[in-house]
Amino acid sequence: MASTAGIKGEDSGEPDNDEQDGRGTCVHDDEKKHARKKKRVTHDETFLRCGEGPPGDRDGSIYRMAVGWRRDYCIADRDETRCEAMMLSNPIECMFHGATCRQHRPGRMLQIFSLKLAKIQVAEGGPVELYGYVAARDVLDPLLNYVVNFSRDDPILVEQGSLIEMTGPKRGIELCYATLIEYDMRIKTGKQEKDDLQLIDGVSLIDEMTTFFRKPFTRRIHGDRGAVDITLSCVNDAVEATIEIVVLEVQSNFSLCVGCFISGLHQEIRLFDGTISESRGLRRSVVAGVMDTWMDLKLNVGSGPSYNSDNDAEHCCTFKATNHGYTSQLVKVKFATVLVKVTWSTLSMLP
Missing domain, CATH: 2.60.40.150 (C2 domain)
Known part of the structure; x- marks a missing residue:
């Protein structure tokens, strides 16, 4: 199962159970505290407690992670992953057993099957314009491996219950020990970015051991103005x-x-x-x-x-x-x- 960082209104729960949206107390960038229900932690979920990030930072919530995760996954580095797909599709140093190469073995990967706009809380009905990103950081190269990446100038039109188009990943996502899923998605509402609404913003931790035997499963990421369902799985071999x-x-x-x-x-x-x-x-x-x-x-x-x-x-x-x-x-x-x-x-x- 996915472990989740409890960051700025982000939480993970069953997509059909709104009561899972329990939240602790956090400090926002405007230094105003507001009370939230404490999330009930089950035996297979771990939640990271976070401090306050840089005021007004576009990616501020991800800086509220524990120091160890920020360092190990290079959270401050906003560059895209340097590793490309197909890097070992035609290697020269192979060791064969029969017709199978034993030098370059299969491993454990994370597969994101879909992202869906599960819930949206806006005054107007109908589709909304979404922009922002969802990206993975793994131990292979902890820089951003975008699964979704749309600029404010080129948003996508999505209605509640519809899939969010996935533009990535750029390469396969390795699942060794743990992989971070980082996200910051917004609803475009006005002429300026300051008028837009935050959909989801934070980081979730996908743990290798607790997803090892699982088939594809869905978790809900709750945000300030709605929720996104992510369906994913650990793929062995x-x-x-x-x-x-x-x-x-x-x-x-x-x-x-x-x-x-x-x-x-x-x-x-x-x-x-x-x-x-x-x-x-x-x-x-x-x-x-x-x-x-x-x-x-x-x-x-x-x-x-x-x-x-x-x-x-x-x-x-x-x-x-x-x-x-x-x-x-x-x-x-x-x-x-x-x-x-x-x-x-x-x-x-x-x-």
Whole structure:
């Protein structure tokens, strides 16, 4: 289970249980204290107690973590991770046992399946403009590995109950001892940033040992103006899969929804959901696959502006996970041809 840092209105609980939103007493940047109910700590959850951060800092809440975590995960460093995907997809120093490389072994990775806007507390109904980030920090390279990253100038439109588009991660997320999930997301409401509303802001700790035997599970991150549900899992014996999709020979506009399923799990990782009007490559996606198991990609194609499961066609392609190399498949759909390429790599022995 995920351990969570109790920071500035952030809390983790079951997504269908609002009573889990119990909160302790904290000091905000304006130095005003307000009372909150103390969170009931169960046997499998640990909450970090935090002090006060720099007043007015854009990422102020993350500085309220305990000193050890701030140091170990380089919280003050706002740079993006230096490690790229596919760094060990074609290494030169391999040791083979049969056809399998034993030099670069699979490991333990964290897979984020989805982020959903579970609850929103604004006066106006309907969709809202969201911006900000959700990022992972792991021991491989504790710099920011963005899962979501949208600027205020280019927010996304999301309504309550809808998925938040994931733009990352840039590379696989290692789960060794513990991984931090850092977030700061806001609701754009006015012309200036000071008028915007805080959705979620803080850091959650994902512990290796307490997630080891768990299938995908969902936790709710409560914030000042709503809540976000995060669904994630520890993936054992994992390798990094980099998925690149190119749409070719487009005959007319069509909707395309691409979902990824790993290791026989029914939990979808949404890779793309939009309209295709011309030949182009889609954004590269990185997921965790389980060594020697099958990863399935489902492509749902429709003639309307959005995918409709009752009327649209579904196409599937399957890839077997390995630690090196790549595989590609051509998928013929009604309005185009889709090239899917999957490149395999491990995270072990990266600098």
